[in-house]
Each structure stands twice: as structure tokens, then as C-alpha cells.
Amino acid sequence: MIFLGVSAGMVGLLLGGTVATVVFLYWLKPPPQRVVVPSTMLWNRLLKEKKRNTLLDRLRWLISLMIALTIGLSVAAGIGRPELSAFGRDVRDITVVIDNSATMATRTADGFTRWEHAVARAGEILRQGSASGHFLILDTSGQAPPTEPGDRRSALEVLAGLTVSLGGESTFPDLLEGESEIFFVSDGVMVDEAPPEATLISVFEPAHNVGITAFNVEALPSDPARYYAFVQMKNASLVAKQITLRLSGSNEGGLRDTLTLPAGETRARAIDLSGFERGPVRAVVTTDSDAFVADDYAYDFLPIRRQTRVALVTRGNVYLENVLAQEPRVFLDVMSPADYSAQVSADVFVFDRFAPPEAPRGPALLFLPSDVEWLTRTLAVVEAPEVPGWNSDHPVLRFVALEDLRIDRAARVAMPTAGESSPQSSAGEARREPVAEVVVGDRSLPLVLVSEEPERMVRVSFALEDSNFPLHPGFPIFLSNTLGWLMDEQGALARSPGRIEVPLPMAAVTDLEGSHIVTWPLSDRTVFQAEQPGLYTVVAEDGRRLRVAVNLASTERTSVNDSGLASDEIGAASTVSARAEPGPSEELWVFLLVLALLLLVAEWVTYHRRLTV
Amino acid sequence: MSEQGTLFDDDFLKKLEYLNLVANHMMPGHLHGEHRAKRTTSSGIEFADYQQYVSGEDTKNVDWRTYLRTDKLIVRLFEEEADLPIYIFFDASASMAHGASTKFDYARKIAAALCYVGLLNQDRVNLIGFADGISQELSARRGKHQVWHAFRFLESVESAGITAMEKAFKGFFSARRRRGLVVVVSDFMDEAGFTKGFDMLRYFRQDLFAVHIHSPEEVRPELPDEVLLEDAELGTSRRVRVTPALLDAYAEQFEEHCEEVEGYCRKNGWGYVRTTTDVPFEDLILQVFRQGRFLR
Numbered sequence: 001m002i003f004l005g006v007s008a009g010m011v012g013l014l015l016g017g018t019v020a021t022v023v024f025l026y027w028l029k030p031p032p033q034r035v036v037v038p039s040t041m042l043w044n045r046l047l048k049e050k051k052r053n054t055l056l057d058r059l060r061w062l063i064s065l066m067i068a069l070t071i072g073l074s075v076a077a078g079i080g081r082p083e084l085s086a087f088g089r090d091v092r093d094i095t096v097v098i099d100n101s102a103t104m105a106t107r108t109a110d111g112f113t114r115w116e117h118a119v120a121r122a123g124e125i126l127r128q129g130s131a132s133g134h135f136l137i138l139d140t141s142g143q144a145p146p147t148e149p150g151d152r153r154s155a156l157e158v159l160a161g162l163t164v165s166l167g168g169e170s171t172f173p174d175l176l177e178g179e180s181e182i183f184f185v186s187d188g189v190m191v192d193e194a195p196p197e198a199t200l201i202s203v204f205e206p207a208h209n210v211g212i213t214a215f216n217v218e219a220l221p222s223d224p225a226r227y228y229a230f231v232q233m234k235n236a237s238l239v240a241k242q243i244t245l246r247l248s249g250s251n252e253g254g255l256r257d258t259l260t261l262p263a264g265e266t267r268a269r270a271i272d273l274s275g276f277e278r279g280p281v282r283a284v285v286t287t288d289s290d291a292f293v294a295d296d297y298a299y300d301f302l303p304i305r306r307q308t309r310v311a312l313v314t315r316g317n318v319y320l321e322n323v324l325a326q327e328p329r330v331f332l333d334v335m336s337p338a339d340y341s342a343q344v345s346a347d348v349f350v351f352d353r354f355a356p357p358e359a360p361r362g363p364a365l366l367f368l369p370s371d372v373e374w375l376t377r378t379l380a381v382v383e384a385p386e387v388p389g390w391n392s393d394h395p396v397l398r399f400v401a402l403e404d405l406r407i408d409r410a411a412r413v414a415m416p417t418a419g420e421s422s423p424q425s426s427a428g429e430a431r432r433e434p435v436a437e438v439v440v441g442d443r444s445l446p447l448v449l450v451s452e453e454p455e456r457m458v459r460v461s462f463a464l465e466d467s468n469f470p471l472h473p474g475f476p477i478f479l480s481n482t483l484g485w486l487m488d489e490q491g492a493l494a495r496s497p498g499r500i501e502v503p504l505p506m507a508a509v510t511d512l513e514g515s516h517i518v519t520w521p522l523s524d525r526t527v528f529q530a531e532q533p534g535l536y537t538v539v540a541e542d543g544r545r546l547r548v549a550v551n552l553a554s555t556e557r558t559s560v561n562d563s564g565l566a567s568d569e570i571g572a573a574s575t576v577s578a579r580a581e582p583g584p585s586e587e588l589w590v591f592l593l594v595l596a597l598l599l600l601v602a603e604w605v606t607y608h609r610r611l612t613v
Numbered sequence: 614m615s616e617q618g619t620l621f622d623d624d625f626l627k628k629l630e631y632l633n634l635v636a637n638h639m640m641p642g643h644l645h646g647e648h649r650a651k652r653t654t655s656s657g658i659e660f661a662d663y664q665q666y667v668s669g670e671d672t673k674n675v676d677w678r679t680y681l682r683t684d685k686l687i688v689r690l691f692e693e694e695a696d697l698p699i700y701i702f703f704d705a706s707a708s709m710a711h712g713a714s715t716k717f718d719y720a721r722k723i724a725a726a727l728c729y730v731g732l733l734n735q736d737r738v739n740l741i742g743f744a745d746g747i748s749q750e751l752s753a754r755r756g757k758h759q760v761w762h763a764f765r766f767l768e769s770v771e772s773a774g775i776t777a778m779e780k781a782f783k784g785f786f787s788a789r790r791r792r793g794l795v796v797v798v799s800d801f802m803d804e805a806g807f808t809k810g811f812d813m814l815r816y817f818r819q820d821l822f823a824v825h826i827h828s829p830e831e832v833r834p835e836l837p838d839e840v841l842l843e844d845a846e847l848g849t850s851r852r853v854r855v856t857p858a859l860l861d862a863y864a865e866q867f868e869e870h871c872e873e874v875e876g877y878c879r880k881n882g883w884g885y886v887r888t889t890t891d892v893p894f895e896d897l898i899l900q901v902f903r904q905g906r907f908l909r
Contacts, residue, residue: 038828038845
């Protein structure tokens with residue numbers, strides 16, 4: 001027997017001391033009270049008969065002593081935390097790495113998932129070791145806390161808290177060097193870089209699966225007013241499958257397509273969404289016997305563009321006038337700076353080498369604006385600046401390549417910083433300087449700045465005439481993107497399931513059903529956890545809105561049969577039912593304490609009934 | 614009545630007067646009990662029998678008519694009632710002095726009451742205190758004027774020693790005592806067994822009336838869990854673990870003991886009364902009277 005609390009020697013001393021103390025206390029009973037009776041004749045006769053007749057009377061003292069000893073020894077042994085399960089087992093240190101990548105959510109033939117089998121196997125491995133060993137549970141998605149090896153109960157608790165991670169990277173964790181036995185429980189699909197010393201335990205079983213590996217709602221650059229849903233499907237099963245694809249939007253109806261995919265084949269579809277209204281779009285693939293559900297759904301958002309009234313304030317710019325005039329959804333109103341007043345109404349303002357003294361009442365695109373109070377100052381003019389880089393992820397620059405951008409001169413403008421006071425507006429209101437993002441250039445030379453407060457604004461710090469930008473094929477796309485972004489006509493951000501950061505501070509997040517999702521503020525961003533595919537709406541305190549389409553959409557995750565492991569014998573439901581939750585303690589101290597308590601209660605009851613004295 | 618001590622106070626004497634009245638009411642006129650033997654004599658009123666005349670006898674009882682018819686000298690005999698003595702034995706052993714309201718005082722009061730009634734009825738009353746022998750004795754007395762002697766005697770007796778009835782009765786009746794009524798007031802806690810003492814009375818052909826006294830705490834003693842019981846007579850002690858079961862068994866044992874004493878008396882046609890010290894002694898005396906063995 002192994003004692004977890006103290007050494008065996010100390011336990012021996014403790015038990016010996018307990019025995020000595022109990023026996024001593026039994027001998028140390030107070031002397032009985034002396035009572036004079038008229039005659040002990042009857043007492044003698046009675047006690048003589050009782051002593052002769054009852055064995056229990058003869059053993060009473062001994063039994064009472066034994067009970068007291070048992071109580072004392074139970075408590076003393078309980079302090080040492082003895083463990084019965086250590087009988088016949090070597091002390092082993094065990095590290096179990098469990099694969100919780102997306103494909104572990106695949107169902108097996110017995111109705112459980114690979115993950116449930118993996119948890120059961122991991123629990124069995126942990127229980128094989130001695131309780132006095134050290135145990136560590138790690139996972140491939142980084143959910144398990146990076147702690148030192150501990151006792152088995154803690155490891156089982158960690159194991160019980162793990163879940164399948166549909167998104168994120170799945171890698172074999174870094175292990176500390178040591179003599180711990182390493183077990184890797186996996187299906188071998190997404191993680192296959194286990195070290196050679198690890199014992200591989202496979203929970204892989206071939207499964208049927210058809211999934212969406214890509215889904216996106218986009219407008220063609222050549223036809224910005226028309227949107228298409230690009231859907232890519234894969235049959236990851238080992239046999240051909242007939243697949244039904246359904247697209248549904250916010251309006252009734254939808255689209256339905258049926259196709260047959262051979263085993264392992266991928267096929268893409270571009271589906272015209274002209275009949276769809278603005279709102280969420282959901283794609284669903286169905287087939288018979290699908291073991292992996294998470295990739296059967298995909299979501300995106302369809303931003304329908306409307307007619308936009310654009311006020312172009314310029315002294316004359318043929319590039320801007322022509323490109324904007326070509327935009328099919330733009331009503332263009334061209335005016336000179338002299339004609340511009342604060343009363344001019346438009347959905348978007350475009351200022352060319354001009355800036356009004358007061359901020360316009362709406363979003364604006366500015367090319368080399370003059371110095372005014374509501375904009376940061378021009379610090380210097382830079383001749384022939386280099387373009388150090390651009391943020392192609394920003395909606396303004398989607399599909400825009402700037403490798404060949406040449407600029408003769410540009411203004412170095414001051415970067416607005418958070419908390420910095422701006423000059424007074426004409427209305428006399430104290431306004432905070434907007435925080436801007438550099439999408440072209442860098443902070444030392446911002447060539448294109450975008451900001452969202454108080455109104456969306458794109459500030460280009462060079463004139464179109466001073467660059468070859470208007471001659472670029474991406475220029476009309478830039479203008480189209482900019483108009484769309486300024487009108488908040490952006491689509492949804494594409495993300496994978498898991499931890500999601502959105503560039504809005506203190507925002508509230510809701511899913512398609514309107515349920516609120518728990519969020520955490522992180523600097524100027526908001527973080528939330530999206531475990532399942534879906535379309536999430538993020539609304540900041542100032543009303544700015546963002547949509548996030550969370551889709552599995554991954555060929556690797558859909559390919560649930562691409563495993564390098566053999567299919568082990570997995571599977572009895574009874575095995576899986578042995579879940580990893582920490583069960584009743586295998587340590588004996590609880591039972592010893594209960595035994596002592598029961599004996600005390602029994603002693604108390606029998607004492608008050610005068611059965612044991 | 615001012616000579617009484619603390620044991621026989623005015624209250625006690627009033628109760629005796631009451632008992633006397635009750636006794637007269639129960640048996641008006643001359644009070645002679647069943648214990649009174651009939652002796653055949655030549656004088657008397659009630660004819661009993663004939664007997665052959667023996668030379669030297671008084672000729673006044675010769676039945677001359679019978680002589681004329683049969684020519685034989687026949688003497689007529691008459692019965693004369695003779696009073697038999699009352700022997701009141703009270704237990705004066707150490708066990709009787711145990712407790713707040715002692716059995717010894719209670720026994721002496723009973724003895725005094727019975728003695729009083731007996732003296733009033735012109736009986737010969739003997740008072741004997743006994744333990745392992747005769748402790749003290751007041752020889753036969755008759756007449757009401759002997760009451761104060763009896764009371765002083767009872768007050769002077771002290772309890773001591775062990776109970777040994779056989780030895781006491783044997784020692785007393787071996788001295789040619791007349792047959793009579795023996796009243797024994799005791800707890801009958803005789804280590805040698807009460808039957809030996811009773812057998813001795815049977816041997817001497819005495820008529821017994823047993824008054825069995827015990828205190829309430831003897832029936833249901835209140836004892837701590839662990840106790841060292843000390844025998845008041847022997848001085849020996851015994852360690853006992855007291856349990857409710859043991860107390861129940863003791864009560865049962867005590868009841869058996871009492872029933873044994875009573876059964877023995879009933880079997881021999883003797884009177885038996887059992888009481889505890891919390892019962893007023895006059896009630897007990899009335900109970901004795903009702904049994905009809907003392908008053909007839």
C-alpha cells in the first residue's frame with residue numbers, strides 16, 4: 001500500500017502512537033463511583049448468571065477496545081492518504097496527448113465520436129498508472145493549461161474539460177524532456193508529427209463525409225452589382241456520393257442543386273444570387289450517412305448595393321470624373337470648391353485637393369486635402385516616396401495591387417493618435433481626433449489613411465496627378481471598394497471556428513437567432529468564441545456594425561479519412577461510457593473516514609442504549 | 614404520653630390510638646385470635662370429653678350418673694382457653710439501616726404498633742431484635758402499662774451485623790418457648806437463605822406472620838454507569854457496569870426473591886405482607902389486620 005500524504009515510516013509511527021494512546025486511555029478510565037447497597041446478595045446472584053450465560057458480556061470490554069482502536073487507526077491511516085489501487089503497479093509518469101482537432105468530431109459506427117473514444121482511452125491510460133505517479137494531459141489545440149505533471153485526479157479533471165476544437169491550428173505540443181511515458185491518442189488526420197517515442201493510439205475509423213470546403217459571396221470585379229455564391233464541395237468518403245446543395249437566404253425560396261461526386265473528388269459551383277435579397281446566405285450539403293456534420297453548413301452575408309449619391313468637389317479631375325461616372329450605381333454631382341457649402345447633401349463626398357473648413361456630413365474620400373482644422377496637419381512634402389507596403393486585407397484594397405504604384409510627391413501628414421485633441425470645429429464642439437489606420441505606406445509616411453470616427457473617411461496623401469495610380473487597373477476597383485466601404489456595404493469577415501477577434505472595441509455579438517455571445521474586450525478589439533459555424537453580427541457601442549462568417553470550409557478538415565494511422569479496434573459503447581470525469585476517489589482516506597464515522601455513530605447509539613457498556 | 618423518644622412521637626401515638634379503635638371495630642368484645650390454643654382441664658365451662666378416673670384425682674368431676682349405670686368411675690373433662698404468646702422479631706442487621714428513610718425505623722414502628730395492639734388485648738408480647746443472633750430481647754409482657762417499656766426497648770436497639778435468621782430463631786426457641794404467633798419484620802436478605810430460618814420456625818411448630826420490608830431504591834436503584842457496589846452488611850464490594858438491561862434483570866431478580874418469600878409463607882399457611890418504606894406504616898398494620906391472622 002502506498003501512502004500519498006506522508007512517508008511509510010511516519011504512517012507507522014502514527015499508527016503505533018494511535019494504538020498506544022487508545023489502549024492507554026482505556027486503562028486510564030476514572031475509578032467507579034462507590035455505592036453502598038443493603039445487600040449484594042441479589043447482585044451477586046444476577047451477575048453470576050449473566051457472566052455465565054453471555055459471551056458478549058465476557059468480550060464486551062475487548063470489543064469496545066477493538067472498536068476504539070479501529071476508529072483511531074482509521075483516522076490515523078486516513079491522514080496518510082493510503083491508496084489501494086497501487087497494489088501490484090509500478091510507479092509510472094504518464095503524459096497523454098489527445099488530439100482534439102476538428103476531424104475528431106467524426107462519428108464512428110457505434111454512434112460515438114472519435115473524440116469520445118479518445119477521451120475514454122486516455123482515461124484508461126491514466127488509470128493504469130499508479131496514483132503516486134505524475135500525470136499530464138495535453139492537447140493539440142492548446143486548450144489544456146500548460147502545467148507541470150500532477151496527480152491523476154487533476155489530469156482527469158483537465159481531460160474532462162477538453163473539447164473538440166473545430167478551428168485553429170492543430171499541432172503536437174512541445175513536451176518537456178523527462179522519463180514520462182508519452183501516449184498520443186489521435187485519428188491521425190490533422191496531426192501526424194508525433195515524436196517517435198510516443199505510443200500512438202488510434203481512434204481512427206473510416207467514415208462517410210461530404211462537406212463544404214469553401215464558401216464565399218462575392219461580386220465579380222467586372223460586374224460589381226451582381227453577386228455570386230462560390231461553393232466548393234468535397235466527397236471525402238470512400239465511395240461516390242449523391243450530394244444535394246441548398247442555398248437559402250433571408251427571402252423565401254432558395255436554390256437547390258443535386259450532383260454526384262466520386263470518392264475523394266472536389267467540385268466547385270458559382271451560383272448567381274440575383275434572386276436573393278440582402279442578408280445572410282446559408283449553404284447546406286446533405287447526403288446519406290454523413291459522419292462529420294460541422295462542414296455541412298456554411299454562411300456568408302450578401303450586401304446588396306444601392307444607388308449612391310456622390311458629390312465630387314474638384315477643380316477638375318478627368319480620372320475621377322470618368323471612373324465615378326462609369327460606376328453603374330453612382331449618381332455623380334461634380335462641383336468646384338467654390339460651389340461647395342456645408343448644405344450640400346450626398347451619400348459620399350469626394351474631395352480632390354481640397355478640404356472644406358468643416359467636416360462634411362457623411363463619409364468622405366479625400367485626395368491630398370488642404371490643411372484644415374478637422375484634419376491632421378501636413379508636416380512635409382516628400383518627393384518620390386517609396387511605397388513600403390499596403391494592407392490587402394482591408395476592404396478598401398481588396399483585389400487592388402500596388403506593386404507598380406509610382407508617386408512623384410506626397411504629403412507627410414501627422415498620424416492621429418488616440419486621446420489627442422483636435423482643433424475646434426465650427427460648431428465649437430470638442431471632438432476627439434479620430435484614430436486612423438494606415439492601409440498604404442507606414443506610420444512615418446502614411447499614403448492612404450482610413451478612419452471610422454466620427455464618419456468613415458479615406459485620406460489619400462498624394463494627388464492623382466502626381467502618381468500613376470489613376471492609370472492602374474486597380475484604380476476603379478479601389479474607388480468601388482472605397483465607395484462600398486464608406487457606405488458600409490462590406491461583406492462578412494471570413495473566420496474559422498474558435499477564438500475570433502474583431503476590430504471593434506466593446507462590441508456586442510449576436511448569432512443568427514439573435515442570441516448574445518459572450519465577449520471579452522481586448523484593447524481596441526473584441527474577442528468572442530465561436531465554436532460552431534454561423535453568421536455573427538458584431539455591433540460596437542457607436543453603432544458600427546460588422547458581420548463575421550464563421551465556416552469550417554477547409555479541405556483538410558473535411559478529409560476525415562486522410563489518416564496515416566491504422567483503424568484500431570475501437571469501439572464498444574461500454575468503453576466509451578467510462579468517461580473521463582474524475583470518479584470516486586481511489587484513495588482510501590474517504591472510506592476510512594466514513595468507517596470511523598459509522599463506528600462512532602454506532603458506538604454512540606449503542607452507548608445510549610447501554611448495549612456496549 | 615410524654616416519655617416517648619424521637620421514633621415514637623405524638624403523631625405516632627395518635628396513629629396507634631386510631632389503630633386500636635379500628636381493631637376494636639373489626640373485632641368487638643374480647644379479642645382472641647386463632648392462635649389461642651384450647652387446653653383440656655378438669656375445670657371449665659365447656660364439656661370436652663370423658664376420662665377414666667385415676668386415683669388421687671379430685672372427685673368433684675366424677676360423673677356419678679354414669680357410675681350408677683356402668684359401675685365405672687368416669688371423670689368429665691372441660692376445655693379451657695389458654696392465651697398463646699406473640700413473638701415479634703424485627704431485623705436489626707446492618708442492611709436494615711440503609712437509606713434515608715431506613716427500613717430499621719420502619720420495622721421498629723411496625724413492631725411497636727403490633728406490640729401496642731397486642732398489649733391492649735392482654736396478649737403476652739415478646740419483642741426480639743435479631744441479626745446473626747438475638748441482639749436484644751424484651752421478655753413477655755402483658756397489659757397496657759407495658760407499652761412504655763416496649764417503646765423504650767425498641768428505641769434502644771441499634772442495627773448491626775449480618776442477617777442470619779436460622780441462627781437467631783434456633784437460639785431463641787431452643788430455650789423452651791411456648792408455641793405462639795411469630796411476627797418477623799425483615800428484608801429477608803439472608804445470605805444463608807431465608808428458608809433455613811423459616812424451616813427452623815416450622816421445626817418449633819411456630820405460626821409465622823412475615824412482614825417483608827424493602828425501600829423503593831432497592832427495587833429500582835439509580836446507579837451510575839460504572840459503580841462499585843458495597844455490601845452494607847458484609848463490607849464486600851463488587852464492580853458493576855450498569856446497563857438498563859442489567860437494571861431490568863435486577864428488578865426481575867428482586868421480584869423473584871420477594872415472590873419466593875411469599876410463596877414459602879403461602880405454602881405453609883402463614884401470613885405474608887410486603888411493603889416499602891414509603892407506605893404509611895398504619896396502612897400496613899391495617900393490611901395485617903385485614904389478613905385476619907393477628908386480630909381475631
